[in-house]
Amino acid sequence: MSRDVDEFSDNSEEYFAFMRKSKILAQFLDEIEEDEDLQAFIKHNDVGLPLARFISAGLATPLPQAYTYVNETYAMFIDAMEVSEIEASGANDFNELMVIVEQKKNERDAELG
């Protein structure tokens, strides 16, 4: 993605969606930072995850590069969670996303019998 940051005004839908993703990734990082099993994911996303954390914490405001990195990391993250972007879009934070992930997992288990 290489769209101009100007396209995201502070109250645009895209901006809110991006900030929601950043918040979820930042909370995810807080949860799993010390988890030995997830170090590979953290290492692989050593740009997108801390960027999401800094943006979410109000330390910095994103420029186009940051949108690219955070969106890529988020896509990788929900793919690993086995939910789609549309399904995940109902979650406002990490806990809500985990609820959706759990529901989807239960639905898949039920279908398999």
Added chain:
Amino acid sequence: MTSSKRKLKVTLSSATISTFIWWGNSDPIDVEDAFEDAVDGLYQGSLTLMPHKPLDSDFNYPIDSSWTLIHDYSELKGQEKKELLKASNPINRIIQIECDDIEFELEDSDYDGFEGDFYYRLKTEIYIETESLGDDLSESTIRDSLYRNLCFTEEIASHSRFETKSDDGEIIEIAKKKYLLVPLSMIDIQSNAAVPFEDKCTILGQFWYEFRDEDGEMSDFIKSNDVGLPLAWFISTGAVKSLEMGEEFVNETFSLFLESMSLKETELIGIDSLDSLLGIVKERKQNV
């Protein structure tokens, strides 16, 4: 022994230079374009030591009529500016001068498409490293020394379309080339300039990127500054723009970084990269 060296950032401006341009019978050209073309063909300015030459008696130095020239013409040619200045510095406690690019500032122009006058100044920033300032090495002493010993030098194009002069300057000829020597008209010493935030981010970002995976003595510092360091990196790479709270983190990390190296911010004027900062540390170690 602890050194008490410090750096001063000084902005130097030349006296006004005027260039008369005759554009012949060509079509009227926009003044700014014509000036740019003229400067491309004319401007060869540099900052040099005053050449060693008795001045014409008619020449009036604008600041001090006792202006004396103590160096040789040859110093105008082919030497690195900082080496030239370092080697012959009249105040032995000014131990180094670094010079940035020389710019020009257009003051006025009067151009009718065929001929006209352009008035401009040359301007540059230099960094002077000194021992700590005391009564006998005050800013006024430094200022006086700069007035006495430095000038801007403009090579005068031989092209007939140009005639360059300065009311305060003098034309000299060296190896069949003509130069206009223009004295300084303004010296602005900024003794307390801090390291700009952008430079802090560059330095910390380079440090973090270079050493983030190392286990050595740096790892404790990197762990305890796990916000300020990567944030500085992201700011310096243009991924994000800092907000106030982010700047506080970076500034605090930078202070801790300097503290860990026993450096003061006032020693870092003109330092804008990790390499140049480490150069100071290395130099200091050698001097201890």
